[in-house]
Every structure is written in structure tokens, then in C-alpha cells.
Amino acid sequence: MTNYIGKSIKRVEDKRFITxxxxxTDDIKLPNMVHAYILRSPYAHANVKGIDTAEALKVPxxxxxxxxxxxxxxxxxxxxxxxxxFKNGDTMKEPPHPLLVRGTVRHVGDGxxxxxxxxxxxxxxASDLIDVDYEVLDxxxxxxxxxxxxxxxxxxxxxxNICFDWELGNPKDEVAAxxxxxxxxxxxxxxxQRVVPNAMETRGVxxxxxxxxxxxxxxxxxxxxxxxxxxxCAFVLGIPEHKVRVVGPDxxxxxxxxxxxxxxxxxxxxxxxxxxxxxxxxxxxxEAFMTDAHGRDHNSNAKMGFDKDGKIVALQAxxxxxxxxxxxxxAPAVPTYLHGTLMQGLYTTPKVNVDVTAVFTHTxxxxxxxxxxxxxxxxxxxxxxxxxxxxxxxxxxxxRLKNFIPAxxxxxxxxxxxxxxxxxxxxxxEPVLKRALEMIGYENFRSEQAAxxxxxxxxxxxxxxxxxxxxxxxxxxxxxxxxxxGLFESAQVRVQPTxxxxxxTGSHSHGQGHETTFAQIVADKLGIDLGDVEIIHGDSxxxxxxxxxxxxxxxxxxxxxxxxxxEKVLEKGAKVAAHLLEASADDLNYExxxxxVKGTDKSVSFGDVSLTAYVPxxxxxxxxxxxxxxxxxxxxxxxxxxxxxxxxxxxxKETGAVKLKxxxxxxxxxxxxxxxIVDGQIHGGLAQGIGQALHEGALYDDTGQLINGSYMxxxxxxxxxxxxxxxxxxxxPCPHNPxxxxxxxxxxxxxxxxxxxxxxxxxxxxxxxKVKDIPMPMTPERVWTAMQG
Amino acid sequence: xKNKISVTVNGKQYEGEVEGRELLVNYLRExxxxxxxxxxxxxxxxxxxxxHMNGHAVKSCTVLAAQADxxxxxxxxxxATNGELHxxxxxxxxxxxxxxxxxxxxxxxTAVDLLKDNSDPSEHExxxxxEGNFCRCTGYHNIVKSIQHAAKKMNGVxx
Numbered sequence: 001m002t003n004y005i006g007k008s009i010k011r012v013e014d015k016r017f018i019t020x021x022x023x024x025t026d027d028i029k030l031p032n033m034v035h036a037y038i039l040r041s042p043y044a045h046a047n048v049k050g051i052d053t054a055e056a057l058k059v060p061x062x063x064x065x066x067x068x069x070x071x072x073x074x075x076x077x078x079x080x081x082x083x084x085x086f087k088n089g090d091t092m093k094e095p096p097h098p099l100l101v102r103g104t105v106r107h108v109g110d111g112x113x114x115x116x117x118x119x120x121x122x123x124x125x126a127s128d129l130i131d132v133d134y135e136v137l138d139x140x141x142x143x144x145x146x147x148x149x150x151x152x153x154x155x156x157x158x159x160x161n162i163c164f165d166w167e168l169g170n171p172k173d174e175v176a177a178x179x180x181x182x183x184x185x186x187x188x189x190x191x192x193q194r195v196v197p198n199a200m201e202t203r204g205v206x207x208x209x210x211x212x213x214x215x216x217x218x219x220x221x222x223x224x225x226x227x228x229x230x231x232x233c234a235f236v237l238g239i240p241e242h243k244v245r246v247v248g249p250d251x252x253x254x255x256x257x258x259x260x261x262x263x264x265x266x267x268x269x270x271x272x273x274x275x276x277x278x279x280x281x282x283x284x285x286x287e288a289f290m291t292d293a294h295g296r297d298h299n300s301n302a303k304m305g306f307d308k309d310g311k312i313v314a315l316q317a318x319x320x321x322x323x324x325x326x327x328x329x330x331a332p333a334v335p336t337y338l339h340g341t342l343m344q345g346l347y348t349t350p351k352v353n354v355d356v357t358a359v360f361t362h363t364x365x366x367x368x369x370x371x372x373x374x375x376x377x378x379x380x381x382x383x384x385x386x387x388x389x390x391x392x393x394x395x396x397x398x399x400r401l402k403n404f405i406p407a408x409x410x411x412x413x414x415x416x417x418x419x420x421x422x423x424x425x426x427x428x429x430e431p432v433l434k435r436a437l438e439m440i441g442y443e444n445f446r447s448e449q450a451a452x453x454x455x456x457x458x459x460x461x462x463x464x465x466x467x468x469x470x471x472x473x474x475x476x477x478x479x480x481x482x483x484x485x486g487l488f489e490s491a492q493v494r495v496q497p498t499x500x501x502x503x504x505t506g507s508h509s510h511g512q513g514h515e516t517t518f519a520q521i522v523a524d525k526l527g528i529d530l531g532d533v534e535i536i537h538g539d540s541x542x543x544x545x546x547x548x549x550x551x552x553x554x555x556x557x558x559x560x561x562x563x564x565x566x567e568k569v570l571e572k573g574a575k576v577a578a579h580l581l582e583a584s585a586d587d588l589n590y591e592x593x594x595x596x597v598k599g600t601d602k603s604v605s606f607g608d609v610s611l612t613a614y615v616p617x618x619x620x621x622x623x624x625x626x627x628x629x630x631x632x633x634x635x636x637x638x639x640x641x642x643x644x645x646x647x648x649x650x651x652x653k654e655t656g657a658v659k660l661k662x663x664x665x666x667x668x669x670x671x672x673x674x675x676x677i678v679d680g681q682i683h684g685g686l687a688q689g690i691g692q693a694l695h696e697g698a699l700y701d702d703t704g705q706l707i708n709g710s711y712m713x714x715x716x717x718x719x720x721x722x723x724x725x726x727x728x729x730x731x732x733p734c735p736h737n738p739x740x741x742x743x744x745x746x747x748x749x750x751x752x753x754x755x756x757x758x759x760x761x762x763x764x765x766x767x768x769x770k771v772k773d774i775p776m777p778m779t780p781e782r783v784w785t786a787m788q789g
Numbered sequence: 790x791k792n793k794i795s796v797t798v799n800g801k802q803y804e805g806e807v808e809g810r811e812l813l814v815n816y817l818r819e820x821x822x823x824x825x826x827x828x829x830x831x832x833x834x835x836x837x838x839x840x841h842m843n844g845h846a847v848k849s850c851t852v853l854a855a856q857a858d859x860x861x862x863x864x865x866x867x868x869a870t871n872g873e874l875h876x877x878x879x880x881x882x883x884x885x886x887x888x889x890x891x892x893x894x895x896x897x898x899t900a901v902d903l904l905k906d907n908s909d910p911s912e913h914e915x916x917x918x919x920e921g922n923f924c925r926c927t928g929y930h931n932i933v934k935s936i937q938h939a940a941k942k943m944n945g946v947x948x
Contacts, residue, residue, distance in 0.1 A: 010882055017890030018878040020825020020865035024891065027824035121810075200829045200837060200891040200925050252827070252891030253925050285830035511889030511926045680885045680931060687928030711834030711923075719919035719929040724912065748928075 004520035004530055008676035012530075013515040022250040025204035025221045030278040033206070034063050036268065037123035038281065039113040039130055040290060041105035044139035044362035044704020045152060048103060048132060051113055056129040061122035064275060065130065067113045068102040075099065075270060078263050079235040080327040081227070083482040084164050084336050084358070092164035095155035095360075097326040099236075099263045099270075105134070106154055106325035107364050108706050109290025111263060116275060120282070139362035139704035143322035144299050146361045154325050154360040163323055163358040164332065168340040169420045175353040178314035182305030186388040192376045193776050194297035194322065194698040195691075196714060197369050199510075201252020202283040203292060207268035209276070216269050217245045223254040223508050224548030225540050227485060231261040231329070237270060244269070248538040251510035255688065256368040257292040258510065259550045260329035289709035294698055295369020297322035298335065298376045304384040310394055310402050314351040317343055317380055321358045321366075328367035332358065337481045338373030338469070338551075344418035345381040346429045346467050346642060347403040352419040362704035368550060370688055370749040374468045382464040382754035387772060390765050396463050396758070397437055404429040404465075410735035415637070422469055424640045425742075428732045432666045433465055435728055436644040439664045445648065453767050456653045459661075460763025464645045464755035470743040471556030471639035471734075488634035489553070490545045491561035493522065493569050495627035497614035499607030501526065501533045503565075506546020507558030508538050511684075512745065513677045514554060520673055521559055521739070525566045527593035528606060544630055552743030555673065556639050556734065563738045564631035572627060576609045579620040639734045639742035643667035645751035647690075647759040653767070656784025658694060658760055665727045665751065670734045670742030678744045682727055685748020691717035693756035697777045715777065794858040798823065799867030807854040814838040816854035817864060825865040825894050829923065836922030839895035840864050846902035848895075848921070865894035868901070876942040877901050877935070886935030888926035896922050900936045909940055 016022050053065040077097040084092050100111045113130055117123035138152040145151055146161040154161050169175070179185055206219040216239065222228050225246040233241045251258060264281050272279050283291070300319040307313050321335030340354035371378075385403075389396035405416050410426035417423050440461070449459040472478070475486035492504040503522055507514055519533040526533075536542055549558075570590055577595035578585040581602055588595045596603040612619065613627040648662040665682060672678050695715040699707045708714045733740030753776070760778055764771045764786060771786045791806040798821060805820055817823045817840070826849055829837030838849040841863040868875040877897045880886065887893040896919070903910060903918040910918065915936050916929065924932060 008885075011885065014882045014887060014890075017887055017893050018865075018874070018881050018897070019869060020823070020894050022825070022890045024824075024827070026828070027818075029822070121808075198923075198925055200835065200889065200923060201827070202829070251889065252829075253889040255925065282828075285832065285835075513888070676885045680888060680927060683928035683930040684888065684926045685928075687930075688925070711830050711832045716834075716923050716925075718916075718923065719932065720913075720916040722916075722929055724933065725928065725930050 003524060005524045005673050007674065009516055009520055009530065009674055011513050011516045012519065013513065024201055024250045024252055025206060025219050026282045028206045028219050028249070030206065030208055033278040033280055034116050034118060034275065035120040035123050036279055036281040037115045037120060037127050038111045039115065039127040040287065041108060041110040041112055043105060043134055043136050044108050044141070045137040046105050046134040047137065048101060048105060048112065049135055050133040052131040053113065056115065056126040059122060059126040059129065061118040062126045063116040063118065065113055065115050066100065066271065068098055068100040071099055071270070074238060076236050078261060079231055080332065081231065081329040081484050082333040083484060084166055084332040086164045087167055092332060093158040094327060095158055099267045107362050108704060109287065109364055114267060114271070116271065116279065141361050141363050141700035141702065141704045143297065143320040143359040143361055146359045147320060147357060154362055158360060161360045163327070163360055166336050166356045167354065169343065169353040170351045172353050175314045175316045175351045178351045179303055179305040179316060182313050183308040184388065184392055185303050185305045186384050186391055187303045188384060188387060188773055190300045190302065190380060190383065191775055192296045192298040192300070192379050194366065195295050195369060195696045196289055196698050197255040197257035197292055197295060198716060199253030199255055199257060202285055202288040203258065203262065204282040205264050205268045206278065206280045207272040208278040209273040215243050215245065216272065217247065218265060218269050219247045219249055220265050221251045221258055222248040223251065223258045223510055223550055225508060225538055226506060226546040227548055228261050228265060229540050230485070232266050232269065236266040245541040248508050254510045255370045256295065256372055256550060259548065260293055260367055286710050289714065290364055290706060293328045293365045293367035295366065296376060297366050300380055302380050302384055304388060306388060306392065310392065310399050312347050312349045312403050315343060315349050316353050318355045321356055322361050322363065323358050324363045324365035325360060326365050328365035331365060331367045332482065334368050334373040339377045341420050341422045342374050342377035342467065342469060343381065343420050346405060346465050348405050349419065354420065363700050370685060371746040372551065374746065375689065375750045375753060378464065378466040378750050379754045382466065383757060386463060386758035387761065390762065397433060397442070400433060400463065400465050401430060423637065424467065425637050426732050426735050427640060427642055428730065429465065429642060431730045432642065432668055433644040435730065436646050436664050436666045439726055439728065440646055449766055458651050458653060458763045458767040460649050460651065460759040460766065462647045462755045462758025462762055464751045464758065466751040467640055467642040468746060468750050469638040469640055470552035470746060471635060472551030472553050473635060473638045475634050485547065487547055488632050489547055489558040489561045490630065490632050491558065491565050492544055492628070492630040493562065493565035495569055495610045497611050499528065499532065499610040501528065503533060503535050503562060504543045505535060505537045505558050505562060506543055507554040508546070508549045510549070512549065512554060512681065513674065517555065517674045517677055518559060518562060521562060522566060525563065526606060527591060552745040555739065555741045556737055556743050557633060557635055559739055559741065560635065560737045561631050561633035564633050565629045568629035568631065569627055573606065573609045575620055575623055576612050577604045580604045580612060636736045639670065641667065641669045641742040641744065641747050643747055643751050645755040647755040649756065649759040649763055651760065651763050651783060653787060656780035656787065658778055658783055660690060660694070660723060660756065662723055663690065663725050663752070665725060665748065666729060667747045668730045668732050669744040669747060671731060671740040673741065679727060681744040682748045683725055685746060686725055686752045687717055687722060689749040689752030690722065690756055693753045693776055693778060695721065695777050792855040794855060796857050797861045799863060809855060811854045812850050813852040813854045813857050814849040817849060823864050823866050827891055827894060829891065836895040836899060837892050839898040839922065841898055841902065846899050865897060868897065876939040879942065880935040880939035884931050884934040884938050886927065886932045892922060892924045896924065896932055900939065904940055904943060908944055
């Protein structure tokens with residue numbers, strides 16, 4: 001059977017997971033392995049006056065205890081992978097991020113010492129006996145407070161805690177003038193609260209140094225094996241890259257938090273040689289809360305101006321972005337190029353300015369979390385436009401339809417140039433919203449809502465029409481924007497002598513189903529059976545290179561690289577086939593797994609050509625044997641999926657409890673290879689976005705203490721928090737990649753959050769409570785308080 | 790102090806010595822190398838370590854290995870029989886009830902326990918029964934469908 005593309009093929013990777021045979025990092029056991037436990041700071045800011053390990057070292061089974069002082073000076077700290085400059089052209093502040101602290105702790109969870117022992121339990125016990133002399137200092141956790149005069153400094157050489165300031169779009173005075181002349185201006189102060197990614201598998205590392213080959217192997221729960229190797233070897237440890245193998249085995253979810261190079265990776269690689277034994281570290285959940293890079297944490301003010309017909313005339317967004325204490329790998333890109341560039345949304349807004357101040361605080365690092373910057377931009381835009389509709393007494397759907405950019409396919413019509421740098425590839429925005437309205441039964445809903453307005457259970461509806469930039473992306477573009485790495489993808493298609501195919505991709509699957517989706521593409525393009533294709537990923541010794549999986553890029557960039565390699569296989573295969581068929585390659589057709597001489601029944605199969613390529617006895621002169629091609633694909637542009645999300649909520653007026661009654665999502669992610677998998681990606685994204693609106697939020701108090709750093713305190717969304725989702729899609733192909741795909745991993749999380757908040761605000765307005773905002777997460781207490789005036 | 794224990798796991802008898810404080814999940818993973826049972830938290834909240842002990846779903850991070858002395862345990866590795874998938878495993882595969890797969894073993898063990906007590910649960914009952922199991926990938930949507938799929942199969946309803 002061929003013709004796999006577009007079908008909901010069941011996942012080939014499932015078997016190992018449903019039978020308990022997945023191999024995650026913590027499942028790896030190596031002979032003679034020792035276990036590490038990292039003693040972490042309980043304070044947000046303190047000078048470490050001394051670390052006494054004497055008692056801890058006496059515990060039977062303890063192998064060694066390492067502190068910052070034990071790490072050689074030649075080993076650098078954790079590097080940042082993206083540079084953003086100040087408005088005045090100065091380079092951003094990039095303070096050192098040591099693998100274990102030297103002198104000062106800067107957030108709760110900062111690593112102070114690593115205990116190495118025969119078991120994790122022994123290491124943990126011994127860590128209790130380490131006596132750290134802390135001199136506790138004032139701390140600051142809020143980004144606006146951190147940037148205010150007199151705030152405690154996170155890094156001594158970073159005045160006002162400002163890492164950089166940044167601006168994009170039309171000049172501010174032009175935007176101000178347009179707002180001054182507007183018929184109506186909607187203004188709102190927002191907090192897009194900090195959330196914790198919470199992949200169900202915590203991070204873990206196993207490192208091994210092999211003296212025979214002078215080579216290190218590291219297994220790490222990462223989305224990004226090759227980039228980790230590059231950053232760790234070249235910028236931290238100074239070990240030649242070819243002497244390090246990085247494996248990202250089965251990885252239990254990432255959502256961004258496993259993109260980054262973390263201190264523990266370099267620390268364990270170094271320690272594996274230093275100690276001379278394989279070493280494992282597995283993060284506890286409470287450590288994960290303190291050390292996995294968090295997401296969001298923006299504090300913004302925004303103004304959206306409208307003319308008397310409801311056309312948007314200008315947008316000014318001003319944001320303080322919390323970066324935490326240290327710069328994580330992509331942290332500077334998130335509030336800037338992944339956020340400011342999305343402020344046009346789906347609208348024809350003629351004047352847009354975005355101003356961002358990125359601030360250090362005594363908190364855990366903030367970096368990309370599912371959507372990374374785009375949810376924050378969407379939140380701001382979609383809250384404003386829904387609120388504007390309420391304020392102007394207009395219909396929120398009508399108001400959006402009035403402002404949508406007209407349809408363009410990127411082929412006949414040019415891409416849409418925004419005021420904020422990006423050029424959208426293709427878009428057709430009305431149909432997604434209109435389809436969502438149909439699915440809701442919008443008019444009926446409004447009558448139901450009116451009828452319920454005076455009851456104890458009031459109803460609300462909230463919209464969100466979003467665009468995102470994904471398939472990250474063209475290396476030259478991201479390079480000019482500060483990326484310190486390329487963002488292409490590689491793929492090798494190795495046809496085995498018998499015509500079976502091994503595909504090596506630089507993308508990494510940690511739930512996305514690459515082993516199925518990518519195999520569907522290969523099997524279809526080669527006209528062979530799906531079972532004859534194997535997708536290999538996550539091992540830097542078998543995959544040539546890779547930039548990993550994030551930014552909904554696997555299919556658009558990694559899939560396109562595979563297509564390029566398949567084209568090369570078929571081109572060479574045609575030469576072999578032509579020789580065997582005694583015809584010209586131009587006269588051949590490739591279909592159904594065989595080359596046929598056009599207009600005849602003479603053909604040769606893919607398997608026969610493969611065998612001939614490896615047993616080249618009767619072979620074209622001058623042609624190299626073998627059928628094995630690598631490609632690197634660097635896209636021409638980002639891809640721009642879009643969609644319309646609608647939430648319907650019921651609020652109990654007596655308790656303030658919000659019940660999500662329905663959630664409708666109509667997304668356009670371009671062409672779809674496996675609808676089942678795309679739907680699954682949307683569902684998961686929706687749950688995370690809705691989770692932020694209703695349940696989740698990391699809380700730091702004024703001393704920098706993380707006060708809800710466990711599942712007992714942090715509200716993780718559960719099955720009974722959601723209805724079944726109602727989803728549909730339209731298809732507007734991407735015009736610039738060979739598959740026409742755009743990416744689906746983040747869409748659900750980008751669109752859904754503001755829809756839920758808008759629904760709650762709508763319910764309150766329609767019941768007579770003219771509340772502009774309810775801070776997320778919208779707990780019953782917050783909603784109830786809002787209703788008390 | 791070490792405690793001698795004797796447990797039956799997936800139909801096989803094991804004798805072992807465990808520390809008094811050792812959790813059952815550690816015993817399964819470290820002593821028996823049954824790594825299909827996962828550790829997702831340290832507060833008995835996430836359910837990734839759910840197994841069956843004497844026929845009931847329990848979080849194996851909340852049971853001491855010593856308490857399992859004499860017990861009969863089933864882990865995810867023991868769900869399939871003679872290479873044939875259990876209907877719940879089939880349900881998760883057919884309905885795309887898993888993505889990263891980390892929560893899946895615990896989810897399935899909880900679901901099997903639910904279906905034992907309630908062979909035809911409503912969506913609401915399924916969501917309710919999953920309150921002790923977190924999934925971060927699927928939004929639970931297809932997990933609900935997977936369990937419904939398994940219920941139908943176990944009730945002899947053909948799709």
C-alpha cells in the first residue's frame with residue numbers, strides 16, 4: 001500500500017510505549033554507575049560564605065562532593081544562544097552562569113554542590129549534612145520592581161537589572177499621533193503570568209567517559225541533541241565535538257523546556273571523567289519546578305485605537321519581560337523576535353510599535369514555553385480587541401472580520417508585509433472564524449446567554465483569532481536577528497541494498513510522532529510500504545547534524561530536508577533504472593515503487609535499482625555506487641499558521657467558579673500529513689493554553705521564594721477540567737516549502753488562552769459587571785472578587 | 790535495616806531484600822528493571838507510577854516495597870498476554886491516546902481498574918476516574934476516547 005500522506009496512520013512508535021518498553025533517560029543503567037544529587041539554594045539571593053562538606057563525606061557510599069571551587073577555571077559557564085542589542089546598539093548584558101555557584105546564589109534552586117554516591121538515596125541523605133553558610137541578601141522577583149531605582153541587583157555589573165531594551169515597528173510618535181486621533185482607544189495593563197512547563201518526565205542526564213576511545217557519551221532528556229553538543233563542547237567544556245556523543249533517547253515531553261543547554265549536562269560530562277565512573281542525575285519534580293526554564297512572565301501595558309467604523313488605527317505595546325536570574329539558551333529571542341514581530345496579528349493595523357525591557361530578577365530562568373512569545377503577543381492583541389468590542393458595543397466576531405487582512409496565497413498574491421518585520425507567507429482568515437461561528441451556533445448562543453444573564457449561572461463567550469510564526473527558520477534571517485546558530489535541518493535518506501530505507505533526521509521527537517509522520521512522507525514519495533521505512537533521530541553519532549525540535553519546525557523544516565534527500569535518491573535511482581531498462585532517464589516515470597519507460601510496460605522496481613546500486617556489476621559508467629543522500633534544508637521564510645478559537649464558559653455567581661463548557665478551535669496549519677497526529681497536537685496545546693487561563697501560575701513572593709513549587713501547590717490541569725474539544729481545520733498551503741505544511745505543535749497553546757479570559761470577561765459584562773480584566777489564573781476567588789465591584 | 794520480601798510481579802515470583810524506606814516504584818524499577826513504571830513527581834500527585842497491587846490500582850510511589858510483601862503486582866509490562874495487547878493498550882494506540890508515552894503506563898493501569906468496576910463509564914465518569922493521573926501532551930481528549938474504545942472492546946461491541 002502507498003498513499004499515506006493525509007491519512008490518520010496509527011503511530012508506529014506506540015508499541016514500545018504501551019508495553020512499557022520506552023527508554024527514557026532515567027531508565028538507563030550503566031555498569032559501575034554512580035548517582036548525583038544537587039544541593040540547591042533555599043534562598044533567592046545570598047552570599048555563600050562557606051561550604052562545609054566534612055560530615056557529608058563521611059556517609060558510607062558517598063564518592064565525592066563537588067562545589068563551584070572544584071570546577072576548573074577553564075570550564076566556562078552556560079552560554080546564551082541568542083544576542084539582542086540595546087536600542088542604543090550596545091550588546092545585551094550577559095552575566096556569567098556558572099555550572100555550580102561561585103560565591104553568590106541568585107535564585108531558589110541555584111546549584112551549590114553536587115554529591116556523588118553509590119545510590120541517589122545516599123547522595124540525598126549526605127546532602128542534608130552539608131553545612132552552607134549563607135549570608136542572605138535582599139531579592140527581587142517582579143520585573144517591573146527589578147527595573148525600578150534602588151532594586152537589589154541580580155548581577156553587580158548590570159545596572160537596574162536591565163539585560164536589554166528593544167523596540168520594533170513604526171516610530172512611537174507616529175503611533176501616539178494615530179492613537180490621539182482615534183475614535184476609541186482600549187487600554188489595558190496585563191500580567192501574562194509565569195508558568196511551569198511540567199513535561200511529565202523530569203530532566204535527567206547520564207554521562208559516560210570511555211578511556212579506550214577518549215570519548216564521552218551523554219544521554220539527556222533533550223529536544224535538541226546536536227545543539228547541546230555544540231554549545232557544551234565549544235562554549236563550556238572545550239572538548240572537541242567529535243569526542244562527544246549526545247543522545248536524546250525517548251523523551252517524556254518537552255514543551256520548550258528541554259530545548260536548552262542546562263548546567264547539569266556539562267557538569268555530568270565533566271564529572272564522568274573527573275570521577276572515572278558513569279554518572280546519572282535525575283531531577284526530582286520539586287527540582288524541576290525550581291530549575292526547568294519557565295515560560296511567559298510578561299508585565300505589559302497596551303493601547304489599541306479604532307476609528308468610528310471599528311477599524312484598528314494603531315497599537316502600542318510596552319512590555320517588561322522577566323528573564324530570571326540567568327540567560328537561558330533562547331531567552332532573549334522570546335520577548336523580542338518571537339513576540340514583537342507578531343503584534344500585527346491578523347489585522348491590517350497601519351501603525352504598530354512594540355517596546356520591550358528585558359529584566360533580570362532573583363528567579364529561575366524564563367525561556368521558550370510552547371508558543372514562546374507568540375502566546376504573549378496573541379494574548380495582548382486578542383484581549384484588547386475583545387474588550388474593545390465590549391466597550392464599543394460591537395460584536396467581537398464582526399469587529400475582527402472588519403479588520404482581517406484580505407486573503408493571499410503567497411503565489412498569485414504576494415505575502416503580506418507587516419509593520420513589524422515579518423512577511424506572512426499565505427493566509428485566508430475569514431473562513432476559520434466563520435467556520436467557528438457555525439460550529440458554535442452563535443446566534444442561538446447569544447439568546448441562551450441573554451436568558452441566563454439574570455440567573456446564578458451566567459454564560460460568556462470569548463474569541464481569539466491568532467497568527468503565529470513557526471517553522472523556525474531561515475538561518476540568514478535569524479542570524480541577522482541575533483541567533484548564534486543556524487536554524488536549518490538535515491536529513492539523510494539511506495536506501496539499503498534490499499530497498500529498505502533508513503532515514504536519519506535532525507529533528508527530535510518527544511511525543512510528536514516523527515517516526516510515523518516522516519515515514520508516511522518517505523513511503524509515499526518512494527512508493528514503498530510504510531513498514532520498509534525507519535526513522536532514526538536523537539543520536540549525534542548517527543544523525544549528521546540537527547537543530548532539534550521546537551517552534552513547530554519539525555515537519556516544515558525537517559520534513560522538507562527529507563523530501564530534498566528523497567529527490568536526490570530518485571534522481572540517481574532514475575539513472576540506474578535507465579541503464580537497466582536501456583532507456584533515457586528522461587523517458588522514465590516513477591510511480592508505485594517502480595520506474596517505467598513512458599508508454600511501455602517495461603519497468604524496474606525500486607528494490608532492484610537499490611540492489612544494483614550496491615552490487616554495481618551492470619552499472620552506468622562513471623556513476624558512484626550506493627543510494628544514500630544527505631540534505632540540509634534552510635527555509636525561505638517562517639510559516640504562518642492561524643486560526644480561530646472560541647471558549648464558552650459558565651460562571652457560578654455565588655462562588656466565582658468558572659466551568660469551561662465548550663471549546664471550539666478551527667486551525668489552519670497548511671497541508672496535513674497525519675490528521676490524527678495534528679488533532680492530537682492541537683488538543684494538547686489547547687489544554688496548556690486553557691491551563692494557563694484557569695489553573696496555572698508560578699508564584700514567587702517578595703523574597704524570591706517559589707511558593708508553589710510542587711504538584712501539591714501548582715495547579716496542573718486534570719482530565720475533569722476540560723470538555724471534549726470541538727476542532728476543525730481549513731487548509732491554506734505554505735507556498736515556500738515542498739510539503740506545503742506550516743506546523744501544528746504550538747497553535748493550540750497560542751490561540752486558546754485569551755479566548756478563555758475573554759469568555760469570562762464577556763460573561764461578567766453581559767451580567768452587568770463591567771470588569772476589564774481578571775488576572776490569570778482566573779481562580780474562583782479572583783472571579784468572585786471581580787463581581788463584588 | 791533490610792527487609793526480606795516475596796512478591797509476585799506479572800505472574801513471576803521474586804524474593805528480595807529492601808531497605809525499610811524503599812518505595813515500591815524503586816523496587817520495581819531498580820531491583821527488577823521494570824522501567825515501564827515511571828516516576829513523574831515526588832508528591833504522589835501525577836500517577837505515572839500507577840500499578841495494580843492485589844487487583845487494585847495504586848500509586849507505587851506511595852507504597853513501601855516492604856508493604857508489598859506477599860502481594861501480587863501487575864505492571865504495564867504484564868498487561869499484554871502472550872504477545873496480545875490488552876484492550877486498553879489497543880485503545881490507546883487506536884485512538885492516539887499517547888504522545889510522549891510517559892504518563893501512559895499509569896493512565897492505562899488506572900483505566901483498567903476503572904473498567905473493572907464500571908464496564909461502561911460515561912465521559913464524565915472517565916474524566917473523574919483520571920483525577921490522579923496527569924498528562925501534559927494530549928489534553929486528555931484522546932485518553933477519554935481510548936478508554937471508551939477499550940470499554941467497547943471488552944464489552945464485545947465491535948466498532
